[in-house]
Amino acid sequence: MDLSRYDLDRLAVATVASHTALQILRGAKRYGFKTIAVAGRREVAEFYRQFPFIDEVWDADLSNFRHVAEKLVEANAVFIPHGSYVEYVGWRQALEAPVPTLGCRELLRWEADQQKKMALLRMAGIPTPRIFTSPEEADGPVIVKLFGAKGGRGYFLARNREELAKKLAAVEEPHVIQEYVFGVPAYYHYFASPVYGRVEVFGADIRYETNVDGRTFGWVEPTFVVVGNLPLVLRESLLPAIWRYGVQFAKAVKEAVGCEMAGPYCLESIIKDDMSISVFEFSGRIVAGTNIYMGYGSPYSAMYFDKPMDMGERIAHEIREAAKQGKLDKLFT
Known part of the structure; x- marks a missing residue:
């Protein structure tokens, strides 16, 4: 995506008002960026307007996102995608939206197709369920x-x-x-950094799902609707394999999808009792599980920056450094 017309000294950061928007925009404001939340409903907009780190809250028709994207370009804004954006706007509109978008945009097409998702994980040499x-x-x-x-x-x-x-x-x-693989769920948060030339293991979480995690007493069929997330610190002996899978996934995206990984992503897994890992899903953008350390930072971020940092701050840090080094084209598509 061409950023040649952007004023890099007055960049704005925008996202859809849902999912991880509070974390993303709080982090952006802490790094000096103007912030914009795009709300699809009036009652949602009212909620987001109460936070001082959000400069503008737009009421918008998300079914016509091209118009929103054009306005974001006029506002000198770059866009951070997340799960609600993918669900509400749809991957087809997301692919065509004329606004600089963090990460490998083409990966959204693969993420929308469960068969292609699993094929990509297998291409990466990552253990998966049959x-x-x-x-x-x-x-x-x-x-x-x-x-x-x-x-x-x-x-x-x-x-x-x-x-x-x-x-x-x-x-x-x-x-x-x-x-169905038996074990415990674990969801790994990564950050692919064009600025530092590395893949970072940034955190982990467990999803809290209704009603499989509820008190059903065997009276109802289990369902898996996510209502929240729980923090997870992994055994250190697991981290080398988890990091390696993150690196392998980034390489597979470059080879199969044709674009570099940039920014946050997630591999979703089951850890079995023999400590082997089976990855059953990926998310090619920020996941809601990163909200667990908003405001006080991921325990793993200190390994890279010697200070705690949440994922919203990590994104903002990367944007700031990429702007300084002339690498924004490596971050946004």
């Missing part, structure tokens, strides 16, 4: 996932091929049938 194309192939418990960034909505479990066939009869949306 994928089945039909109930007849399933030889044990499975989880069925719908395409797109839906926060786990619509996912369901099946114990065997008979139960799977029965439940799939009611599913009309694109989906993937994935082996």
